[in-house]
Amino acid sequence: MPLPRRFPTIESPSLLARFPFLPQGEEWLKSLLTDNNIDLDTLIDGEWVEPIRIRGIHRMLESINLTEGVSSTTRHDIHEPYGQMVEGLGFYYAMLVVCASFDERLVKRWVEGEASRADKLLGESIDEQTFELVTHTYLSDVRSNIQSVAGVSIHAAKSSTLIYEIPMTDFIELSPRITGSYWRMVNRPISDGWVTMCAGSGESSRQRLARLLKERIRQVLVERCQINMEKMDDEFAGKFADPVGKMVAELQHSKGQEIKVTAAHEGDWPPCMTSAITDLARGENVNHAGRRFLANMSRALGLSIDEAASFFVNAPDYNEGTTKYQLGHLYEGEYTPEKCNTLKLHARCPVSQGTISDTLCNLEWMTHPLKYVRAQQRRRARDTPPEQPVVDPQSKENNQTNGAKGGDEDNDS
Ligand code: SF4
Numbered sequence: 001m002p003l004p005r006r007f008p009t010i011e012s013p014s015l016l017a018r019f020p021f022l023p024q025g026e027e028w029l030k031s032l033l034t035d036n037n038i039d040l041d042t043l044i045d046g047e048w049v050e051p052i053r054i055r056g057i058h059r060m061l062e063s064i065n066l067t068e069g070v071s072s073t074t075r076h077d078i079h080e081p082y083g084q085m086v087e088g089l090g091f092y093y094a095m096l097v098v099c100a101s102f103d104e105r106l107v108k109r110w111v112e113g114e115a116s117r118a119d120k121l122l123g124e125s126i127d128e129q130t131f132e133l134v135t136h137t138y139l140s141d142v143r144s145n146i147q148s149v150a151g152v153s154i155h156a157a158k159s160s161t162l163i164y165e166i167p168m169t170d171f172i173e174l175s176p177r178i179t180g181s182y183w184r185m186v187n188r189p190i191s192d193g194w195v196t197m198c199a200g201s202g203e204s205s206r207q208r209l210a211r212l213l214k215e216r217i218r219q220v221l222v223e224r225c226q227i228n229m230e231k232m233d234d235e236f237a238g239k240f241a242d243p244v245g246k247m248v249a250e251l252q253h254s255k256g257q258e259i260k261v262t263a264a265h266e267g268d269w270p271p272c273m274t275s276a277i278t279d280l281a282r283g284e285n286v287n288h289a290g291r292r293f294l295a296n297m298s299r300a301l302g303l304s305i306d307e308a309a310s311f312f313v314n315a316p317d318y319n320e321g322t323t324k325y326q327l328g329h330l331y332e333g334e335y336t337p338e339k340c341n342t343l344k345l346h347a348r349c350p351v352s353q354g355t356i357s358d359t360l361c362n363l364e365w366m367t368h369p370l371k372y373v374r375a376q377q378r379r380r381a382r383d384t385p386p387e388q389p390v391v392d393p394q395s396k397e398n399n400q401t402n403g404a405k406g407g408d409e410d411n412d413s
C-alpha cells in the first residue's frame with residue numbers, strides 16, 4: 001500500500017520542526033535554506049550555523065548511543081523561528097551526513113533513532129489533532145471511536161479510551177515487521193475491512209498505532225536516504241568527509257557493537273596513508289607530520305589504538321609503550337587528519353611527489369584524504385549489488401526491519 005496520494009496540509013512550522021521527516025516538511029526545509037541564505041558550503045562551514053550542525057550531530061550521536069533513539073526533547077524553542085530553523089536544518093544536516101557516509105549501518109542506525117523518537121512523541125506527547133494529521137500522512141485511512149467506561153463520563157475518559165481502527169491493507173503491510181502476538185492478524189478484531197488497534201501490552205490504542213506508524217516512517221526515511229545517495233556525486237559527498245569520519249568512528253566504538261570490518265576497507269585508503277604504512281613497514285623513517293597524520297587518520301577511520309600501533313612496529317625507533325602513549329594522546333584529542341596541502345608541504349603526498357599516480361587525487365576538489373575515502377566508499381557502494389535477504393522460515397516472528405540496535409521487541413506473545 002503506497003502512502004496516501006495527497007498528504008494533509010500542514011502549515012504549522014512548529015509541528016514541522018517537531019517532525020521534520022514528514023513528507024510535507026521537504027518544501028519547508030528548502031524554504032528554511034533559501035530564506036536564511038544558507039547554501040551547502042555555509043551549512044558545512046558557516047560559523048553562524050554552528051548550532052545547526054551541533055543539533056544535527058546530537059541527533060546522530062543519540063541514534064548511535066541511545067537504545068531509545070533520538071531524544072524527544074530539545075533545548076531549542078520550536079515555537080520560535082530560530083528554534084524551528086535549528087531543529088529543521090539540524091535534521092537535514094544529519095540526513096546529509098549519514099547519506100554521504102554510504103555506510104548502510106550508519107544510515108539504518110540513524111533512521112532507527114529518528115523513527116523511535118517519532119514513535120515516542122506520537123504515542124505520548126502530542127495532541128490528538130496532530131496525531132491524526134500524522135496518521136493520515138502515513139496510512140491510507142484511520143478512524144477512532146470513544147469507548148465508554150462504566151462509571152466515568154465520556155468526556156473525562158476520552159483520552160484514555162479512544163480506540164483507533166485502520167484499514168486491513170495497512171495493517172497487513174506493516175505488522176509482519178513487528179514481533180509479538182498482538183501483531184498477528186488472527187489476534188486482532190476486524191470489522192468490514194477495518195482492524196481495531198485495541199490497547200495491549202501495557203499501551204493505549206494510540207501507542208499501539210504509533211508503534212505501527214514507526215514502521216512506515218522508517219520505510220519512508222530509508223527510501224529518502226537511498227534517493228539522496230543516488231543523487232550525491234563524489235564531490236558532494238566529499239564535502240561531508242569530516243563529520244562522516246567522526247560518526248563512522250563513533251559507530252565503530254559504540255557499546256555492544258559487533259562490527260567485524262572497519263567502516264573503510266583497506267582499498268579505500270588514500271595513497272598518502274598507504275605510503276606511510278608501507279614506508280614504516282619497510283623500516284624507513286617517516287617524518288613527524290607523516291606519523292601524526294597516520295595516527296589521526298586511523299582514528300578517523302575507526303581503527304583501534306592497537307591496530308594503529310601495528311603500523312609502527314617496524315619503525316627504526318619503535319618502542320611499544322611510547323607509541324601507544326602517543327597514539328592515546330592523539331586519539332583523545334580527536335584531531336581531524338591533516339589536509340592534502342599540509343601533507344604536500346611536508347612531503348607526505350606521494351601523488352604530488354610523482355611516486356604514485358591516482359586519478360582521484362588529481363581532481364580539483366580533492367583537498368582532504370577523508371574526501372578520498374568517502375569517494376571510494378561511495379563508488380564501492382554504487383558498484384556492489386545489494387545483498388539478497390535470506391528468508392529463514394523459522395524466524396517469521398522476527399522484526400524484519402531491525403536496525404543495528406536490534407529493533408523492537410514487544411514481548412506480548
Ligand atoms: S592528493 Fe591528498 S589524498 Fe591524494 S595522496 Fe595526496 S594528500 Fe593524499
